[in-house]
Every structure is written in C-alpha cells, then in structure tokens.
Amino acid sequence: MSEPLPPGATIGILGGGQLGRMLSVAASRLGFRCHIYEPSTNAPAADVAHRCTTAPYDDVAALTAFAQSVDVVTYEFENVPTAALDLIESLRPIRPNRRALAVSQDRIAEKDFLTGIGLTVAPYAAVSTADELDAAIARIGTPSILKTTRLGYDGKGQARLTSPADAPAALAAMQGAPSVLEGFIAFDREVSVIAARGLSGEVAAFDPGENVHREGILRTTTIPARLSPGQRSDAVLIAARILNALDYVGVLGVELFVTKSGLLVNEIAPRVHNSGHWTQLGSAVDQFEQHIRAVAGWPLGDGSRHADVVMENLIGDDIARVPQIAREAGTQIHLYGKGEARPGRKMGHVNRLARPS
Amino acid sequence: MSEPLPPGATIGILGGGQLGRMLSVAASRLGFRCHIYEPSTNAPAADVAHRCTTAPYDDVAALTAFAQSVDVVTYEFENVPTAALDLIESLRPIRPNRRALAVSQDRIAEKDFLTGIGLTVAPYAAVSTADELDAAIARIGTPSILKTTRLGYDGKGQARLTSPADAPAALAAMQGAPSVLEGFIAFDREVSVIAARGLSGEVAAFDPGENVHREGILRTTTIPARLSPGQRSDAVLIAARILNALDYVGVLGVELFVTKSGLLVNEIAPRVHNSGHWTQLGSAVDQFEQHIRAVAGWPLGDGSRHADVVMENLIGDDIARVPQIAREAGTQIHLYGKGEARPGRKMGHVNRLARPS
Numbered sequence: 001m002s003e004p005l006p007p008g009a010t011i012g013i014l015g016g017g018q019l020g021r022m023l024s025v026a027a028s029r030l031g032f033r034c035h036i037y038e039p040s041t042n043a044p045a046a047d048v049a050h051r052c053t054t055a056p057y058d059d060v061a062a063l064t065a066f067a068q069s070v071d072v073v074t075y076e077f078e079n080v081p082t083a084a085l086d087l088i089e090s091l092r093p094i095r096p097n098r099r100a101l102a103v104s105q106d107r108i109a110e111k112d113f114l115t116g117i118g119l120t121v122a123p124y125a126a127v128s129t130a131d132e133l134d135a136a137i138a139r140i141g142t143p144s145i146l147k148t149t150r151l152g153y154d155g156k157g158q159a160r161l162t163s164p165a166d167a168p169a170a171l172a173a174m175q176g177a178p179s180v181l182e183g184f185i186a187f188d189r190e191v192s193v194i195a196a197r198g199l200s201g202e203v204a205a206f207d208p209g210e211n212v213h214r215e216g217i218l219r220t221t222t223i224p225a226r227l228s229p230g231q232r233s234d235a236v237l238i239a240a241r242i243l244n245a246l247d248y249v250g251v252l253g254v255e256l257f258v259t260k261s262g263l264l265v266n267e268i269a270p271r272v273h274n275s276g277h278w279t280q281l282g283s284a285v286d287q288f289e290q291h292i293r294a295v296a297g298w299p300l301g302d303g304s305r306h307a308d309v310v311m312e313n314l315i316g317d318d319i320a321r322v323p324q325i326a327r328e329a330g331t332q333i334h335l336y337g338k339g340e341a342r343p344g345r346k347m348g349h350v351n352r353l354a355r356p357s
Numbered sequence: 358m359s360e361p362l363p364p365g366a367t368i369g370i371l372g373g374g375q376l377g378r379m380l381s382v383a384a385s386r387l388g389f390r391c392h393i394y395e396p397s398t399n400a401p402a403a404d405v406a407h408r409c410t411t412a413p414y415d416d417v418a419a420l421t422a423f424a425q426s427v428d429v430v431t432y433e434f435e436n437v438p439t440a441a442l443d444l445i446e447s448l449r450p451i452r453p454n455r456r457a458l459a460v461s462q463d464r465i466a467e468k469d470f471l472t473g474i475g476l477t478v479a480p481y482a483a484v485s486t487a488d489e490l491d492a493a494i495a496r497i498g499t500p501s502i503l504k505t506t507r508l509g510y511d512g513k514g515q516a517r518l519t520s521p522a523d524a525p526a527a528l529a530a531m532q533g534a535p536s537v538l539e540g541f542i543a544f545d546r547e548v549s550v551i552a553a554r555g556l557s558g559e560v561a562a563f564d565p566g567e568n569v570h571r572e573g574i575l576r577t578t579t580i581p582a583r584l585s586p587g588q589r590s591d592a593v594l595i596a597a598r599i600l601n602a603l604d605y606v607g608v609l610g611v612e613l614f615v616t617k618s619g620l621l622v623n624e625i626a627p628r629v630h631n632s633g634h635w636t637q638l639g640s641a642v643d644q645f646e647q648h649i650r651a652v653a654g655w656p657l658g659d660g661s662r663h664a665d666v667v668m669e670n671l672i673g674d675d676i677a678r679v680p681q682i683a684r685e686a687g688t689q690i691h692l693y694g695k696g697e698a699r700p701g702r703k704m705g706h707v708n709r710l711a712r713p714s
Contacts, residue, residue: 004680007692025382028405031692031705048385048405284638284689284710293683302686306710307663323361326650329659332641335364335388348388353641353663 005071005296007031012070012092014084016043016052018336018346019076019272019288022280024049026288032296037066044336045076057084067091074250074295078104078270079151095199095295096250100270103246107149107180110268117245119238120264122257123183133171136181137164143184146170148177158216185264187257191225194276195239196251196290199297203243205236206287207305209275211255217344221275221311222354223282227258234263242268251276251291274346278309281332281351308354319347330355362428362653364388369427369449371441373400373409375693375703376433376629376645379637381406383645389653394423401693402433414441424448431607431652435461435627436508452556452652453607457627460603464506464537467625474602476595477621479614480540490528493538494521500541503527505534515573542621544614548582551633552596553647554605556654562593563644564662566632568612574701578632578668579711580639584615591620599625608633608648631703635666638689638708665711676704687712 005011011027013020016038024034025048033050036043039057046052051069055062057080067073067088074095085101088094103113111121125136127146137144142164148157157177159170171179190213195205210225211218227235239254242265246252253273255266276287285293285301293301314322319341325331330353341347362368368384370377373395381391382405390407393400396414403409408426412419414437424430424445431452442458445451460470468478482493484503494501499521505514514534516527528536547570552562567582568575584592596611599622610630612623633644642650642658650658671679676698682688687710698704 007676007679008694008696021385025385025405028378028382028694029689029691031694033404033694047390047407048382050404281641284687284708299684301683302688304687306687319364322364326658327656330641330661330663331659332386334386337365337385337388337390339365351641 004298005032008033009071009296010035010050010069011292011295012037012066012073013045013049013076014073014080014088015076016040016045016049017076018044018338018348020045021048021336022288022334023074023076023272023292026286027292029289030292030296030298032292035066035070037063042339044338047337057081060087063087064091072295074291075101076271096248096252096270097246100246100248100252104268104270105150107147107267108178111180113245114242114265114268117241119241120262122185122264122266125181127171127179127181130167130171133167133181134164137161137167140181140183142166145182145184146174146179147182148174148179150177185257185259187259187264189226189258190266191227191235191256191258192221192273192275193235193239193254193256194251194273194279194287195236195243195254196287196294196300196303197243197248198294198300199249201244202300203240204290204300204303205239206276206279206283206290206303208232208235208256209278209311211275215344217313217315217346218274219313219315221278223278223305223309223311231258231263238263238265250294251287274313274349275311277334277349278311278351279303280334281353282307282309310352310354312350312352313346314348314350316341316343316345316347322348325350328352361655362389365390366428366653367392367407367426368649368652369394369423369430370402370406370433371430371437371445372433373397373402373406374433375401375695375705377402378405378693379645379691380431380433380629380649383643384649386646387649387653387655389649392423392427394420399696401695404694414438417444420444421448429652431648432458433628453605453609453627454603457603457605457609461625461627462507464504464624465535468537470602471599471622471625474598476598477619479542479621479623482538484528484536484538487524487528490524490538491521494518494524497538497540499523502539502541503531503536504539505531505536507534542614542616544616544621546583546615547623548584548592548613548615549578549630549632550592550596550611550613551608551630551636551644552593552600552611553608553644553651553657553660554600555651555657556606558601559657560597560600561647561657561660562596563633563636563640563647563660565589565592565613566635566668568632572701574670574672574703575631576670576672578635580635580662580666580668588615588620595620595622607651608644631670631706632668634691634706635668635708636660637691638710639664639666667709667711669707669709670703671705671707673698673700673702673704679705682707685709
C-alpha cells in the first residue's frame with residue numbers, strides 16, 4: 001500500500017491504553033475507524049474506538065482476524081511480542097517498521113544504533129554477571145544507573161549506584177535480566193523532540209519541550225524548552241537523523257539531555273510520547289493526528305506551536321485534584337477512563353495555556 | 358442528581374450524527390463513556406462511543422434499556438419525538454430540559470418565547486391557510502419568507518416571497534404543514550453566540566462568530582465577528598437572558614442579525630451548534646466539552662479564545678478537496694466518517710488559524 005488511506009478505512013492499533021485512546025480520537029477526525037487489540041479488559045481506548053479485540057498476544061486466531069479487519073497496523077507501545085508481529089506483518093503493513101521496534105525494545109541495541117549513526121549517548125556497557133558489572137563500573141564509574149535492557153519504562157527495572165559498593169544490590173534488583181550500566185550524566189535539563197516522518201520521507205518536528213521527571217515518571221513538559229537557537233536546531237536534526245536512518249513512518253519521541261558539551265540522546269520511543277501531549281492544545285495538528293497521518297500515508301500536518309503550554313501528568317492520587325483543576329482558567333483536562341488510581345499510574349494529564357505574565 | 362457526575366459515569370446521547378460524535382470525544386476527555394441512541398445505521402458517533410443502540414424512537418424496550426444504562430441524557434438535535442422523551446424522562450434527567458426543546462421545536466413557540474422575554478425578532482405571523490397567508494403578507498409585506506413551524510433546518514421547508522404573487526407557490530411548498538411568515542430583515546451581517554449554563558446557574562459565552570450562509574447552509578464562521586464592543590456585550594447578554602429564562606443546562610446556539618437598529622434574534626438551537634466548531638482550535642475548552650461539563654453537573658470551563666479561527670464547512674463534494682486541505686498550514690481537519698457525499702450533506706469541517714497578516 002503506497003496510496004493514502006481514504007476516509008472510512010480502518011487502522012489497527014496494538015495496545016489499548018491512553019495513547020491508543022488518543023490515537024483513536026485523532027483518527028476519527030480524519031474519518032478513520034480504529035480497531036484496538038488489547039490483552040486486558042476495560043481498555044481505555046475501547047471507549048472511543050470502532051472496535052476492540054480483547055485477546056492475548058499469542059492468540060493466533062484473534063491476531064489473524066484483527067489483521068484481516070484493518071488496512072494498516074500501528075502500536076502504542078514498543079513491547080509487542082515478536083511472534084505476534086511476525087503474524088500481523090504477513091497480513092498487513094506495520095508502521096512504524098519492525099526495525100524501529102527492535103531497536104527501541106532493547107537498550108543495548110538502541111545505544112548501538114544511536115552511536116552507529118554518529119549520535120552521542122551516555123557511556124554504557126552490557127551487564128549480565130557480577131564480574132561484568134565490576135568491569136563496567138571500573139570503566140564508567142559511579143554515580144551510574146543499572147537498567148534492564150528490555151521492558152523497562154516509567155522508572156521500573158532501574159537501580160542507581162552511588163558507589164561500587166552498591167553493585168550487588170543493583171544487580172539483584174535486575175532479577176537476572178540482561179542489563180546495561182549507564183554513566184550518570186550531569187545535565188542542565190532534559191528536553192524531548194516529538195518528530196514525524198511520512199511515507200514519502202518528509203520529516204516534521206514539533207517544538208522541543210522541557211521535561212521534569214520525578215521517581216522516574218514524567219511530571220511536566222513545558223513548551224517552549226529553554227534552548228538556544230543552536231540547541232533547538234541540533235535537537236531537531238538529531239530526531240531527523242534517527243527517523244531517516246530507521247526509514248521510519250510515524251511519530252517518534254526522542255529524549256535528550258542538555259549538557260555543557262552538547263546534546264546527548266537519553267532514549268527514543270517509536271510512538272507518540274507523553275511529552276508530546278501539549279500539542280493537543282498548542283498545535284492545529286497534534287502528535288496523535290500526525291502519527292495517524294503518517295501511518296495512513298497522508299501528508300504530515302502543520303504542528304507549529306500557536307500557544308505556549310505546560311503539560312502536567314495526573315499520576316495516581318493526582319486524580320483527586322480534578323474538581324479543583326476543572327475550575328482553572330486556560331486549562332484543558334484529559335482523563336483516560338481508568339478505574340483504579342494506583343500509585344504511579346498515569347490517570348490523565350492537563351494542558352495549561354502559559355499566558356504572558 | 359445534583360452532585361457532579363464522577364469520571365467513569367455514562368452519558369446518553371440521543372442522535373448519532375457529527376454533533377453526537379464530537380460530544381462523545383469531548384466526554385472521553387473528562388473520563389466519561391457515551392451511549393448513543395440513533396435510529397439509522399452507521400451513525401458517525403458510533404465510531405467513537407462506548408456503546409451505540411440502533412433502534413427507532415418508538416421502541417419502548419430499547420429506549421428503556423438505553424435510559425437505564427446511563428446516568429444522564431442529552432441530545433444532539435431538537436426533533437426527538439415527545440413520547441420518547443416522556444419515557445426517558447421518567448427514568449433519567451434530560452439536559453437541556455424539555456421546555457428548551459419544546460420552544461425550539463416550533464418556530465411560533467420560539468418567537469413567542471423570545472418576544473415574551475423582551476427580545477426582538479423579525480415580524481412574524483402564523484399561517485396555515487391561503488387567507489391567513491394573504492393577511493400575513495398584508496401586515497408584514499414582502500420580501501418575506503415562509504417556513505414550516507417544525508422540523509426545518511439547513512434551508513429545508515422554506516420558501517421566499519418577493520411579491521404577494523408568490524403566495525400560492527410558497528404555500529404549496531409547505532405541503533400543508535403549519536407555517537410562519539417572517540419579514541425579511543435587511544441585516545449587515547449574521548453572528549452567533551454559543552453560550553452555556555451550568556447546573557448551578559452560572560453562565561459563560563464563547564466569543565461571537567460571524568456566519569456566512571449559502572443556500573440556507575452555514576458555510577463559514579469567522580472569529581472574532583466584526584462587532585462593536587456594545588454589540589458584543591448585547592449579543593452575550595441576549596444569550597444569557599435566554600439561558601436563564603429557560604432554566605437551561607448545557608450549550609445553546611443563538612443566531613443573531615446585526616441591523617442598523619440593533620440585534621435581532623433569528624433562531625436558537627438547544628444544543629452544540631455548527632457555528633461553534635471553531636472552539637476546537639481556538640479555546641482550551643471547546644463547545645462540546647462545555648456542553649458535557651454542564652450536563653454532567655461540572656463547573657463550566659474556560660472557553661476564552663486564544664487564537665483567531667475561520668471555520669469552513671465541507672459540504673457534499675467539498676470532501677474531494679481534503680487531500681489539498683491536508684497540506685495547508687495552520688489547518689485542522691474534522692471529518693465525520695459519513696459514507697456518501699450527497700449534495701448539501703455536511704461531511705466535515707476545517708478550522709484554520711487566522712494568522713495576523
């Protein structure tokens with residue numbers, strides 16, 4: 001398929017969380033229907049999708065029927081099992097492509113890829129044993145951070161080392177999973193670029209946002225980020241280099257550390273990204289629609305920022321503040337329709353207009 | 358029910374067209390689910406709703422099950438049969454209330470109500486027979502326009518009279534339906550106010566927009582409208598007077614003629630309104646969310662305009678221009694997921710940022 005998908009076509013989305021929910025809404029604006037595939041029940045995306053299949057990723061019949069019912073398949077998270085992807089790909093195009101997924105599913109593969117295309121990342125070393133960890137600490141030093149190479153997100157599967165004495169506990173926290181030791185970067189701030197590449201190779205980037213994390217979870221993104229014109233340009237060029245090297249189709253999130261010696265790539269996410277939620281208020285075309293446009297083979301939209309925005313995540317009990325937030329001026333609420341407000345669970349977010357003071 | 362509906366509650370929407378579709382999306386942002394009730398198949402709203410019942414308005418079992426499955430009921434159009442509303446209202450609150458519906462379902466009742474609260478409308482007279490039409494023409498004169506009192510919209514059920522000789526043809530066009538003769542108003546421009554009233558009585562209005570109709574169908578709305586500060590204030594006060602007089606809960610559209618001698622009310626619509634679609638791009642809280650907030654007993658949101666917008670409807674074959682529009686800067690597309698592009702059918706709309714030139 002290289003023709004643009006016509007309105008009325010169906011887009012399949014692997015994963016039914018909040019990103020799938022907002023992708024489905026964006027797809028509806030372009031006249032598309034969405035079919036969600038999600039193993040767990042009460043998927044947030046199901047409330048706003050044409051159809052939802054609730055089945056595990058090893059259900060061959062369900063995966064086959066899902067793929068046959070849609071025109072193209074995308075995903076809202078990067079940890080879809082390989083066998084499921086193989087099956088789907090035999091029936092329908094998957095966008096972004098498998099290489100983007102493979103690279104981002106594994107921290108070592110990601111860092112090897114990034115350095116291979118000339119980008120800078122924190123010092124890193126693969127670690128599976130106590131001896132390897134000792135050798136890695138000898139080379140990279142402390143403070144540093146040990147992370148599982150796969151399936152980590154939102155601060156899970158991570159352990160900080162402030163001295164070599166922390167090595168045994170950190171290794172134990174990995175529970176035997178292959179890991180990577182990353183050198184600690186003294187960064188001034190963390191920013192991210194949400195960028196997109198279309199089916200015909202054109203690239204567009206939203207303005208970089210400045211991120212604040214707490215306990216490994218994104219709390220706020222402020223637009224515009226405090227960057228010099230040169231840094232802003234570098235940030236966008238880094239994202240474009242990654243997109244082109246991966247022959248990518250869709251939206252990609254790139255987290256960057258701003259340091260005294262330049263920009264370092266922290267990690268990439270082959271999907272719409274939490275730090276791009278501000279585009280729902282600040283841009284005519286938001287990151288969700290941009291992703292759908294790319295996946296559907298449409299031209300990319302104009303994501304220029306026409307308003308300054310601060311995005312705040314609503315984590316766990318933050319949801320209890322919604323009645324107050326609902327009375328605030330210049331504030332746009334996005335709730336995800338999740339039942340239980342567990343600690344650390346992303347329940348929604350708020351986009352606030354940053355008015356000139 | 359006077360407590361605000363909690364996230365997770367279900368809102369029932371009578372009518373599954375594009376307004377129901379965009380209401381359902383707005384409801385999802387506040388964590389609500391929507392259950393659509395729509396007699397016709399392939400309802401645009403069904404693609405983005407938790408649930409859709411496809412049944413006629415005289416299906417007592419379906420109406421009962423629908424009402425029992427939701428927490429509150431609203432509607433996207435004003436011509437829901439009375440018996441269906443009676444049944445639903447015995448089970449769940451209907452917002453906006455029945456009086457707002459009764460008034461807006463009948464042009465005579467609407468004009469009597471508006472003049473009764475001190476507002477100005479075009480000269481009008483009820484007409485059912487040729488003699489009554491002659492008498493009405495003698496009083497109101499020509500040019501004037503004959504309209505059926507009920508079920509008219511988008512230019513249907515209307516006939517213009519340029520001289521008394523047009524009377525027989527105009528009456529024939531009404532096909533025996535009770536009608537109203539309205540005097541022609543020499544207006545400078547047509548504007549509309551989209552206003553909301555919450556459950557606790559607070560009122561908020563979006564900035565008035567300036568409308569251009571062609572063949573009885575809205576083509577564009579431009580924000581802000583060309584109004585003097587006094588006219589702008591008058592327009593909002595008129596909307597507020599209507600909302601308060603009806604003890605209204607929800608969003609109301611008020612179409613106004615701007616004349617040399619002041620503002621005249623053309624008509625009101627007890628629902629979100631086509632001329633308020635610009636709020637999706639120009640306001641943090643759009644008209645759809647504002648309606649859902651009111652219906653759910655939430656505080657009204659901040660609908661201040663933070664960007665100037667021109668909204669253009671995509672009517673019938675206009676849909677063929679979407680590939681070009683998709684490449685335009687500062688442009689947001691909204692398609693309704695309708696199959697056939699019949700002449701006069703609203704297929705979507707476009708919101709364009711009006712950048713300072």
